[in-house]
Amino acid sequence: MMSEKHIDEISGVETTGHEWDGITELNNPLPRWWLYFFYATIVWAIGYTILYPAWPLINSATTGILGYSSRASVADEMAKAEKIQEVYDKRIEEESLENILADQELRQFAVAGGSAAFKINCVQCHGSGAQGAPGYPNLNDDSWIWGGDINQIYQTVAHGVRFDGDDDTHFSEMPAFGDILDSQQIREVSAYVVSLTGEPSNPDLVEPGKQVYLDNCAACHGENAQGDIEQGAPNLADQIWLYAGTEADIAKQIGKPQHGVMPAWLGRLGESTAKQLAVFVHSLGGGQ
């Protein structure tokens, strides 16, 4: 049954029949341009759902006849980026590290690439700012256990430290002096080592500690305790401590040294990335 038409007296236009407090709503038709746009959007929407993935099915969705997928388009862009990077990667593999540092374009690419690789592979131990942690060296400073020029840094990155799977890895092991020296001697030598850095220490211990040091430690750490890069023996006279710098901590390290391990990255990341990492670490301010 058709309900009867309500016509507004003043405008002569049909009303919707809805009424609020005596106010009725005119049932004016939509403007035609609006209506056509509306129809056009419907046509567009249908076309879109045919061309692009749209309709959900039970386990998947329609794929659309254009075969578009956002995953594929990301993969596509990644492939394109890799293609651009390939050129640089190849040059970095071929060039010596000195030449990479000297070439502004290569160096910038290597620093940026190394920074990205660092964030994925290195921050777990060295920290996001490469500032290190007890047992994990700070890479920003100017103290290098295994050397701070670009080739030495690369050597460390590429082959690691005390890493089983690499024949070229750095290797050194400080003996456990807890088995060799008595506890008084350890206390003395610890006091001596602390005094080297200019910190106040008990002079009664420092004096005999020096002799203990010369007898036992100078062979690796050097007479002046400046360390030896060849053996990975840290400089003990500077302000930087791999573990901690208090007398008790030093005594602990002398008695039963800890030995950190760093993996060799060349095999895992390839030559280009390993070189980029070295250039990046070298750029952090301590590179020599």
Add this chain to the structure above:
Amino acid sequence: MSDTTTRPADVEQFDAEAVNAAWARKPLYEARKKIFPKRAQGRFRNFKWIVMILTLGIYYLTPWLRWDRGPYAPDQAVLVDIANRRFYFFFIEIWPQEFFFVAGLLVMAGFGLFLVTSAVGRAWCGYTCPQTVWVDLFLVVERAIEGDRNQRIKLDNAAWSVGKLFKRASKHAIWLLIAVATGGAWIFYFADAPTLLMQVLTGAAAPVAYITIAVLTVTTYSLGGLMREQVCTYMCPWPRIQAAMLDEKSLVVTYNDWRGEPRSRHAKKAKAEGKVVGDCVDCNACVVVCPMGIDIRDGQQLECITCALCIDACDNVMDKLGRERGLISYATLSDYENNMAVATNGGTTDIDPTQVRNADGGFSDRVTHFNWRIIFRFRTLLYLGVWALVGLALLYALLARDRLEVNVLHDRNPQFVTLSDGDIRNGYTVKLLNMIPEPRVIFLSLDGLPGATMRINDIDQPEGTSFAIPVEPDRLRTLKVYVRQPLGEVTGDRQSFHFIAEDKASGEYDRYNAVFNAPEQRR
């Protein structure tokens, strides 16, 4: 239909209907009725021709103006270089961080529009709006091909023939050419015009250039050629906003019915019969010229863009009749209401035009005429003041702005590094901005950090206190700077100091307040 016995033969009577007249406003869904504006002649039309030539000239020619900036910058006077993020305007070059200049200009444009509207109504709409200018241009083409109003109406009603087809086709072809040229001119603002023209013609330009031309071609053709007055009436927000801008002292195109009514097509006969007649001879000249399809004699209407063409049309009629010009004129609402009150005895009677005239036929003293002083009133002066203030502020900013800048970002992680000898080192990213199109050597130094030295990655110079850094013309150079302070000189865990950038040749100077962090509990 002209009545030769009652008025000069050359006052033509038009059989016209104001298709958009206020009293016959169509429902929104009714099809558009075509308007065939007749060509107007007179002062305002001439003025509009000049404005049209000027505005179109500025639009089409500006990208081709050259401005020598030396070998390191483009020589196009006005250029929006999006790829390099630079905006060139004659001697001014704007970097993205100086975009507030553009914002300021937009504020000025807004207040300028308010000022003009409160003084002389919709002058923007009537004279300079691109919609008006391009519709005028399209009408010139239409008239040249299809003739003036009557021929166009006839052609429109005629059955399709080869002749009609030819005329229509050539009209639309020329319209499309204009539209393409409009879109084409736009892209030249964004790249070197001569180069881009060659690229466009040889198909070597970027797709975005062609897309822009295509979009602007479609909009120009449909807005200027097909939709015309509907754009102003239905699409444009400005007619709605202007209602708030106009007051009783704004000049608007007005039909002065206090002297025009009662209108009569047979004035002499009516006068002979002793009837009172006004100046309007109801010739409809004002209606046929109106591009908006309205009848100004119905009063102020939203559709009226104040193009003043009806003033020209009526002035010509008044001239022929030997009457004063200005039956339709720019008038303020307050003048109009005053004169209406005179003509109607304060609203008590119908309009009696004899009330506004003396016995000798001239206007009585009680009639007020436009007084230009009214333009200078609080409101317009306020707009002018704000407008000028913004302008002066921009000018000052322009004259005082730096062309050499240094920006500094402190490393966040690590905040500081302790070196083997105990010295403290902080890392900074320093950006040197050389904002002139000349290569420069900028000296970077430290101020206020005792004993501090620096080292800069990529700059082959030993640790020192001052570095000479070459920066390319019109470029920014980013540097990684390591600042080192001896342990003994450290005075706190947050020391404030300055990076100083200086061009020793020109004396330009900028500094940046930075912070040097050190571990707590240091002596």
